[in-house]
Amino acid sequence: MSGLIDKFDTWMAENFCGEFESLRGRATPGDEDIMPELRFAWERKMGEAGWVGVGWPKEHGGKGASLEELVAFNEVYARHGGPGRNGHIGETLFAPTLIAYGTDAQKAKYLPGIKNGTELWCQGYSEPNAGSDLSNIKTKARLDGDEWVVDGQKIWTSLAMDADYVFVIARAEEGTVGRHGLVFLLMKLDQAGIDIRPIKQISETAEFNEVFFDSARCHKDDMIGGVGDGWKIAMALLGFERGASTLGQQMTFTNEFESIVKLAKENGAAHDPTIRQRIAKAYCGLKVMRMTALRTLEAAHHGELSREGYMSKIYWATWHRDLGELAMDVMGPDAELLKDGEYGMLHKLFLFSRSDTIYGGTNQIQRNIIAERALGMPKEPRGKPK
Amino acid sequence: MAYPFTEDHDMIREAVRGWAQAWYDGGKGPERVYQSGTGFDLEAWQALSGELGMAGVAIKEEYGGAGLGDLGRVVVMEELGASLCSVPFQMAGGICTDILQKLGTASGKSMYLPRIASGQICPTYVEGLDAFSIKESSLSGVVSMNAYGNAASHFLISFQRDKKVSLGVVMAANPNIEVEQQKTLDPTRSLAKITFNNLSLDDVKVIGTTDRGRLQDIVDQSFIALAAECVGGAQKCLDITLEYAGQREQFDRPIASFQAYKHRCADMFIALEEARSATYAAAIARPDDKTEAALIAKVVAADAYFKIAGDAIQLHGGIGFTWEYPLHFFFKRARANRSIFGSTSRGYNKIADRIFGNAA
Ligand SMILES: Cc1cc2nc3c(=O)[nH]c(=O)nc-3n(C[C@H](O)[C@H](O)[C@H](O)COP(=O)(O)OP(=O)(O)OC[C@H]3O[C@@H](n4cnc5c(N)ncnc54)[C@H](O)[C@@H]3O)c2cc1C
Numbered sequence: 045m046s047g048l049i050d051k052f053d054t055w056m057a058e059n060f061c062g063e064f065e066s067l068r069g070r071a072t073p074g075d076e077d078i079m080p081e082l083r084f085a086w087e088r089k090m091g092e093a094g095w096v097g098v099g100w101p102k103e104h105g106g107k108g109a110s111l112e113e114l115v116a117f118n119e120v121y122a123r124h125g126g127p128g129r130n131g132h133i134g135e136t137l138f139a140p141t142l143i144a145y146g147t148d149a150q151k152a153k154y155l156p157g158i159k160n161g162t163e164l165w166c167q168g169y170s171e172p173n174a175g176s177d178l179s180n181i182k183t184k185a186r187l188d189g190d191e192w193v194v195d196g197q198k199i200w201t202s203l204a205m206d207a208d209y210v211f212v213i214a215r216a217e218e219g220t221v222g223r224h225g226l227v228f229l230l231m232k233l234d235q236a237g238i239d240i241r242p243i244k245q246i247s248e249t250a251e252f253n254e255v256f257f258d259s260a261r262c263h264k265d266d267m268i269g270g271v272g273d274g275w276k277i278a279m280a281l282l283g284f285e286r287g288a289s290t291l292g293q294q295m296t297f298t299n300e301f302e303s304i305v306k307l308a309k310e311n312g313a314a315h316d317p318t319i320r321q322r323i324a325k326a327y328c329g330l331k332v333m334r335m336t337a338l339r340t341l342e343a344a345h346h347g348e349l350s351r352e353g354y355m356s357k358i359y360w361a362t363w364h365r366d367l368g369e370l371a372m373d374v375m376g377p378d379a380e381l382l383k384d385g386e387y388g389m390l391h392k393l394f395l396f397s398r399s400d401t402i403y404g405g406t407n408q409i410q411r412n413i414i415a416e417r418a419l420g421m422p423k424e425p426r427g428k429p430k
Numbered sequence: 431m432a433y434p435f436t437e438d439h440d441m442i443r444e445a446v447r448g449w450a451q452a453w454y455d456g457g458k459g460p461e462r463v464y465q466s467g468t469g470f471d472l473e474a475w476q477a478l479s480g481e482l483g484m485a486g487v488a489i490k491e492e493y494g495g496a497g498l499g500d501l502g503r504v505v506v507m508e509e510l511g512a513s514l515c516s517v518p519f520q521m522a523g524g525i526c527t528d529i530l531q532k533l534g535t536a537s538g539k540s541m542y543l544p545r546i547a548s549g550q551i552c553p554t555y556v557e558g559l560d561a562f563s564i565k566e567s568s569l570s571g572v573v574s575m576n577a578y579g580n581a582a583s584h585f586l587i588s589f590q591r592d593k594k595v596s597l598g599v600v601m602a603a604n605p606n607i608e609v610e611q612q613k614t615l616d617p618t619r620s621l622a623k624i625t626f627n628n629l630s631l632d633d634v635k636v637i638g639t640t641d642r643g644r645l646q647d648i649v650d651q652s653f654i655a656l657a658a659e660c661v662g663g664a665q666k667c668l669d670i671t672l673e674y675a676g677q678r679e680q681f682d683r684p685i686a687s688f689q690a691y692k693h694r695c696a697d698m699f700i701a702l703e704e705a706r707s708a709t710y711a712a713a714i715a716r717p718d719d720k721t722e723a724a725l726i727a728k729v730v731a732a733d734a735y736f737k738i739a740g741d742a743i744q745l746h747g748g749i750g751f752t753w754e755y756p757l758h759f760f761f762k763r764a765r766a767n768r769s770i771f772g773s774t775s776r777g778y779n780k781i782a783d784r785i786f787g788n789a790a
Contacts, residue, residue, distance in 0.1 A: 305785055320782040321775070327785055328726045332704050335711035342433035350432065352703040359700060414699050415692035419672055422687035 048098070048109060049116045055093060056124040064089075064127075071128035072296055074396025075389070076251045080130075080206055084161075087131045091161025096135055104143050104151060105159050111341050122295030130206055132292070134158040134165035138211055141281040145268050154230065157208070166233075168198040168212040168255060169278065176409050178213075179222045179275065183257060185214035185229060190264050192216075192229055194237070194257045200403070204240050204253040207233055211281075212257075213274045221429050226274025230266040237261060247387065247395040282404075294334055297364065300393055301330055304371050307390075313374045322370050329363040354418040358410035361400035368397035434714050438498060439505050445482060446509040454513035457756030460618045463516045464759075469611065469620025470581050475517040479549030485523045486547025490531065493543035500713040504658040511662025514759050516618045518578035520659070521554040522546050525652040526586045529555065530637065532648050533597060538637025542584075542599060553584040553599065556624055557649070559642060562589045568628040575770065579622025580611045587634065588645060595645055598634035606630070616766040618759055647721040650780075653771050654724045657709040657731035660767055664702045664735045667742040667760050671695065674746055685745075694745060698738045705734035722784055729777035735764040 060068075064086055071078055090096050099114045100106025109117060129135070139158050142151055157163030174180040183196025194214055204210060210231050217225030233240065237260030242250035269277050305323060308314040336352055336359065343350035371390040372379040382391070401407045415421040431440050453459045453474055463471055479485035487502040489495020496502060503524060510519060523546065530543055545551045554576055562571035569589060579585075582602045589596055602609065608625040672695065675686035685691055708730040712723035739761040743750035750757050768774045 309786060314786050320786070321778045323785060324778040324781040327781060328708065328730050329704075331711060331723070331726055332707045332730065335707035336703065339433050339707060339710070351699075352706070355700045355703050358696075359704065408693070411693040411696035412689070414696035418699055419692075419695055421672070421675070421692050421695065422684060424689065425687075 046110075046113055046116075048107060048113055049120060052095060052098075052117060053120050053124075055095070056120060056126065059089060059093070060124050060126060067127035068125040069127070069299060069389075071130070072300075072389075072392070072396075073128070073251070073399075074247045074249065074392035076128060076130070076203065077249045083127065083130050084164075084206075086127065087129065087161035087164070089161070090129075091131075091159055096131060096161050097139060097155075097159050100139060100143060100155075104155055111338075111345055115338075118292040118295050121292065122299055125299075128296070129292075130203060131158065131161055131164055133167055133203065133207075134163065134209075136292075137167065137281050137284050138165045140284045141277060142268065144280060145273075145277055147265075149265065150230075150268065154209075163209060164203065164207040166201050166204045166207040166210045167281075168201055168204075168210040168231075170200045171197060172199055176406060178278070181213055181215050181226060183212065183214040185212075185216045185227050187216075187264060188261075191261045192227070192264055192267065194229065194231065194260045194262070196257050198255040198257070200243070200252045201240075201255045202252045202403075204233065204255050205242055205250070209233060210255065211268075213278045216271050216274075223275040225272055226278070227271055228268045228274040228277040229262055230268070231260060231262045235260060245396075246398060247392055293360070294330075294337065297330060297333070297360070297367070300367060300371075300389075301326060303389065304367070304374050307371075308374045311374070311376065311378075313376065319370075319374060322373075326363070326367055326370060329359075329366075333360055333363065351418045354410075354414045357405060358401075358407050358414070361404075361407065361410075364400045365397045368394035434710055435501060435505070438496075439501055442484070442487065442496070442498070442502060443505045443509065446478075446484060446506055447512075449477070449482060450509045450513035450515050453515050457759070460514040460516070460756060460759040463514075464617040468580065469614065469617070470516045470518060470578055472581070474515055475519070475552070475581065476549065478515075478517055478519060479522075479552070483547075483549075485519065485549045485552075486527070486543070487523060488531075489523075489527055489543050489547045493531075493539060494547040495527075495543070500654055501710075503655050504709060504713045507655045507658035508662035508665070511659035511664075511763075512666040514618050514663070514756075514763060516620070518552055518554060518581045518620075520652075520655050521578050521582070522552045524655040525555045525649060526553040528648055528652040529586060529588075529597060529645075532651075533640050533645065534638045538597075538599075538635075541635070542637065551583045552578075552581060553586045554578050554582040555649075556585045556587045558587050558589045558626070559595065559645075560590075562587075562626065564589065564591055564631070567631045569626055569631060569634070570628055571626050573624045575612070575621045576624045577622075577770065578620050579609050579624050580620050582609075585624070586637075590642075594639050595641055596636055597638040597640065597645075598631075598636045600629065600634045604629060604633055606633075614766075616759075616762040618763060619766060621770075650728075650772065651712075651720050651724045653728045654709060654712045656767060656771050657705065657712065657724075657727035660731035660735035660764065661702070661705050661709050663760050663763055664698075664705060664731075664738040667735075667739050667757065668695070668698050668702055670757065671698070671742045671745050678747075691745065694741055698741050701734040701737050705731035722781070725772075725777050725780055725784075728772060729774050729781070732764070732768045732774055732777075736761075736768055739764040 098107040098109045102108040185192045185194045210233055212229045212231055213226050216227040237258050239256040241254045243252055244250050313319045340350055340353040372394050416423055484506050486495030487498050487506050491497040530539055556573050556576055558571055561573050562569050585600050587598055606627045606629040610623045612621045614621050678685050708727040712727035715723035743757050749755050
């Protein structure tokens with residue numbers, strides 16, 4: 045492969061060791077609340093060495109890595125057992141959006157913090173009454189001199205407890221409904237007007253949060269696009285979610301799959317014909333995901349939105365949820381015991397994967413999207429706004 | 431031009447699609463095959479292998495083919511699948527081509543590949559490893575299900591002799607070979623019973639020797655073509671359904687606007703694209719990974735096709751259940767593809783064996 049990947053391989057071998065050893069294969073979803081300090085340190089180490097944002101264009105401080113290189117990069121990372129990255133929201137969702145829609149000044153202000161692994165971001169989209177119907181945003185933003193003043197509430201905000209900034213969609217134009225009148229704001233979390241309360245999840249951990257805004261402030265220049273562009277930018281960001289960020293996840297899935305196979309060999313589940321068939325099916329799914337990602341990314345590379353891209357989210361989410369169920373069945377009765385009082389990695393996989401089919405657009409919403417956009421079927425009727 | 435295809439592939443796709451859909455003609459093509467009782471369409475095969483020159487799409491250029499490899503064959507099979515055009519392409523241009531190209535001797539290749547490419551001969555593959563017995567240089571045995579055996583000019587046979595697997599070619603017209611067409615659940619694919627009655631080995635031109643494992647790998651790899659046929663057929667079933675859904679109204683609205691209906695279509699699309707990814711991945715897999723990728727493609731695509739063809743019938747209501755409406759032909763083809771050329775459960779078992787490291 046390319047020199048870039050060889051270098052990264054060597055770097056991982058030389059640097060992912062010592063104190064970081066305890067993070068090996070950890071901090072995947074369901075396990076993201078562990079050892080925050082050590083993970084910040086790891087993020088900074090990656091950043092200092094120039095391994096954050098390798099896929100960004102060179103003029104923005106990236107390495108302009110090609111698609112093949114990004115695939116290989118993620119594979120190398122996972123092969124070394126690299127932990128879940130708490131910088132991924134900034135690196136793979138926010139930064140590409142900023143590069144595409146931000147001003148030069150905004151890029152200069154925010155990209156370095158992401159690149160250096162010193163500033164972490166979280167996503168402030170969902171609200172108590174705006175989930176699947178995201179356009180029902182009620183959080184308000186009003187201009188007060190040079191500042192936006194924000195009031196309202198976000199919910200399910202992943203990693204807000206660790207993050208430095210949140211990107212928020214809020215309603216700036218009084219009286220607008222739906223996708224109109226929204227703004228996309230960049231806000232510092234550490235301020236008097238913001239209160240973050242962790243929410244305990246199915247997994248007993250708390251990786252997502254409620255975020256309350258009570259006259260929280262940001263400078264008026266900390267808005268991407270103009271007033272009314274919020275929806276467009278929010279959607280563009282979700283588009284990046286479907287793209288390159290799935291590649292890293294692919295390798296996490298491979299590692300999880302392999303640990304299930306290993307367990308099945310050890311505890312004899314490998315002799316159960318039903319389990320064998322399910323494992324074979326899971327393996328097929330893993331291979332399918334890789335190829336679907338390549339097809340989608342290749343099309344994106346040529347500036348096209350390919351239809352199969354619409355099936356990625358529901359496919360991996362459902363696959364992963366099934367894998368969690370398979371993991372428990374491979375464990376057998378042992379699945380019921382928490383050894384040393386702790387959830388094992390497979391318990392975490394099982395529990396957390398229940399959310400894969402909910403966040404980022406539920407499976408039902410994904411089916412609507414496929415039917416309407418990929419297949420051109422009629423749109424869902426809406427109720428009357430209250 | 432969509433990944434992983436090139437302009438060459440797009441060109442042949444366009445040519446074959448137009449031709450195959452004209453043949454399909456709203457279901458008249460498959461109905462004609464059914465009426466003929468032969469399970470295949472000789473004229474269509476002559477056109478595809480002759481005028482269109484597709485029999486050798488995967489044959490290397492030095493042997494008179496188009497040199498477009500597995501991907502080229504995937505294109506042709508998708509279009510054949512979408513039209514149910516019943517021709518022995520997968521035999522002559524698929525499995526026999528692969529055995530010759532990957533396992534044949536130099537003389538075997540130059541003797542048969544150019545003639546397959548030009549459509550002059552049409553071999554099918556008869557696996558006789560366990561079915562044949564050899565006594566004093568004559569070979570006997572029965573193979574009950576040979577795809578397109580009644581369309582064959584030659585048989586490429588495999589048989590076990592002195593611990594080795596021999597590959598040979600024999601004329602179908604040999605007096606010691608009897609071909610009997612079978613009546614099939616899927617009326618658009620011919621299956622023949624072939625009886626070898628003291629066939630003299632002198633009549634068999636040996637084109638290579640190999641071992642069982644290697645032969646099985648090559649045969650499995652050739653089933654990428656079958657996976658592509660499933661993809662083409664499944665796509666057509668979804669297309670037919672979407673068209674119907676937009677026209678048919680109930681409760682004063684198009685049935686396509688009901689969410690339960692939309693979601694079923696979305697699931698069909700997911701299964702279809704899953705099959706497509708698996709098939710394309712196998713077509714571009716490196717030689718070392720190809721057998722496994724082909725096994726995956728076969729099971730995933732056959733499962734998808736069967737599900738989609740079944741759903742298509744459900745989403746049509748009563749009309750989907752009629753003989754006149756062509757969906758039943760797709761449904762039966764999908765059914766057949768699950769069990770011939772290696773069944774789905776065998777496929778999953780083989781994949782599991784590879785994962786757990788106890789492959790034969
Ligand atoms: C672990 C986790 C992390 C998250 N992280 C973040 C984050 O960082 N930032 C953020 O902004 N949000 C985050 N979310 C929120 C997530 O995006 C929402 O939960 C999701 O969009 C669903 O919204 P909801 O919870 O309000 O459910 P609802 O929208 O109320 O849905 C309830 C049920 O109704 C179904 N439904 C809704 N509409 C339709 C329809 N039109 N047709 C058919 N069925 C329908 C849904 O499929 C679902 O089954 C996270 C969620 C989870 C679980």
